[in-house]
Amino acid sequence: MAKDSGADLELAGVTKRFPGFTAVEALDLTIPAGSFFALLGPSGCGKTTTLRMVAGLETPTEGRILIGGNDVTDRKPHQRPVNTVFQSYALFPHMTVLRNVMFGPGRRGVSDAQRRAHEALQLVELDHLAGRRPSQLSGGQQQRVALARAIVNRPAVLLLDEPLGALDLKLRRQMQLELKGIQNEVGLTFVHVTHDQEEAMTMADTVAVMNGGRIEQMGAPEDLYELPRTAFVANFLGQSNLLVGTVLSGGDRLVVEVAGHRLGVAADRARRRTGRVTLGVRPEKLHLLTAQPEPADGVNVLGPGRVTDVSFSGVSTQYLVEVPSIGTLTVFAQNMASGPTVSVGSEVWVSWRVEHGFGLDDDPGDTGAPADPDAAEVA
Numbered sequence: 001m002a003k004d005s006g007a008d009l010e011l012a013g014v015t016k017r018f019p020g021f022t023a024v025e026a027l028d029l030t031i032p033a034g035s036f037f038a039l040l041g042p043s044g045c046g047k048t049t050t051l052r053m054v055a056g057l058e059t060p061t062e063g064r065i066l067i068g069g070n071d072v073t074d075r076k077p078h079q080r081p082v083n084t085v086f087q088s089y090a091l092f093p094h095m096t097v098l099r100n101v102m103f104g105p106g107r108r109g110v111s112d113a114q115r116r117a118h119e120a121l122q123l124v125e126l127d128h129l130a131g132r133r134p135s136q137l138s139g140g141q142q143q144r145v146a147l148a149r150a151i152v153n154r155p156a157v158l159l160l161d162e163p164l165g166a167l168d169l170k171l172r173r174q175m176q177l178e179l180k181g182i183q184n185e186v187g188l189t190f191v192h193v194t195h196d197q198e199e200a201m202t203m204a205d206t207v208a209v210m211n212g213g214r215i216e217q218m219g220a221p222e223d224l225y226e227l228p229r230t231a232f233v234a235n236f237l238g239q240s241n242l243l244v245g246t247v248l249s250g251g252d253r254l255v256v257e258v259a260g261h262r263l264g265v266a267a268d269r270a271r272r273r274t275g276r277v278t279l280g281v282r283p284e285k286l287h288l289l290t291a292q293p294e295p296a297d298g299v300n301v302l303g304p305g306r307v308t309d310v311s312f313s314g315v316s317t318q319y320l321v322e323v324p325s326i327g328t329l330t331v332f333a334q335n336m337a338s339g340p341t342v343s344v345g346s347e348v349w350v351s352w353r354v355e356h357g358f359g360l361d362d363d364p365g366d367t368g369a370p371a372d373p374d375a376a377e378v379a
Contacts, residue, residue: 007068007081007156007189008033009054014063016049023049025160025213027063031206033156036183038204040197041234046213047193052158054191055084081156087165089146091134096270097121097145098130104153115119120148123182140171147179151186160192164199176202195238201225209233227269231278231362240280241329242365247274253354259325263300263357270359278360283332285356288319289349290342300324300357303349307342321348 016024024046031037039047046321052058054065056077064074071083072080083104091100101120105113121127124144134142143163150158160179164172181204185192194200201209201221208218209232217229228234231242245258250273253264258279265279281300293301305323312335319331329350333341342348 008066009037009157009189010064011050011054011065012064012066014050014053014060014065016046016053016058022213024053024060027213027215028209029215029218030195031070031189031191033189036180036192036203038192038194038200038207038209039210040194040200040236041210042195045210047195047210048161049191049373050210051084051161051191054157054207054220055082055159056080063090082159083150083153083155084159084161085143085150085163087162089134089142091142091145091149093134096131096133097126097137100145101136101149101152104149108306116152117148120152120181121145123151123185124148124178139167140175143167143175144178147182151182153187157189157191159219160190160262162194164194164196165190172199173202176343179203201237209236211236225282227358229361230278231280231360234280234358234360239283239330241283241286242360243279243326244276245279246276247272250274254359261302261326262356263302264298265357265359266355269355269357269363272359276364278364279357281352281357283318283330284316284334285352286329286331286350288321288331288333288342289351290346292349293351295361298354300352300354301349301351302329305329305350307344307346307348310342310344319348321350323350 002102011027011029014024015022027050039050041047049058053060057073059075064071067081098117101117102113106117107211110116113205118127121130124147126141126144129137129141164175167175176199192204204221206218207221207224208215209224211232217224217233224233225237228237234240234242243258245256246256248257249255252267254267254270254273256263256265256277256279263279267273292303302323305321307319308322309320311318316332316334319333321329321331323329331350
């Protein structure tokens, strides 16, 4: 199948109100042609509603939607150059795999529908199963057929609505890599909605974290993880230790007093540089020490504290450390030895390099706790 360039997708001031609440609020977004874009967020944040508006399944209350520069806001779903792959595969059970994939082009009267269908099945490595029915395939194979059925129509934009949610963990991770490879090969614009942070970071060139109908932060996955702007992003993309303090001095390195401890953070990694601020550091950036370390330039130290919980997970061990006047810190330590290095009740210190911390833009005191992931998806 020839590589396409996809098309830009632009949302300009898009708002969607339902009786009693606003699902999406004044959303401005441009997704470049040929990119793999992820809308990431908890249940109810507006990501699915946004996708449905692009697909034409919901009508914006305000704003415009443009694909390739063409305004499609008022067009019906079948009039838009988009296709959607849902979590439920929605394959026709009475048709063979080949007939399922041929259905779209065949209905439009495309003369070489069968050849295109075989090409799409070759792309997802299922052409050898073209004669089978969906019930004879595994979940992962059915998902690939659904993807081939969408790709064969050569849409300018392919919408993916939690497409891997029904798969088991191992297959889901395999499909993440395969989807990314397919996107690179066909060159379409992929817009992927998910609540799974690992899935978004593994697959997407750009991730937009949604919260309360707005985009809280958008950028490359590594940028969002290393430099979250808000407590919500810091806690939704992985885990973070957040500490509130007061800036004592500035310059290239801020000195912040947190409950009597002086901690440093690089000024270019801090959103606020005066007054009360929230500092953050990822659990895997922390070092667990069983003796008080000597002071060293560029290294922050907190302690002594007590280990209150040890959770072994194979690759790493999670330690919870209670530090007086600070609270509980989470430490991830890679298992280089045969198991946990300290036990519950051990006295420890934690340290991290100044350049591994970050400062948030939030008003201090906002915990940024993500919404309940098991809550019903209303938006």
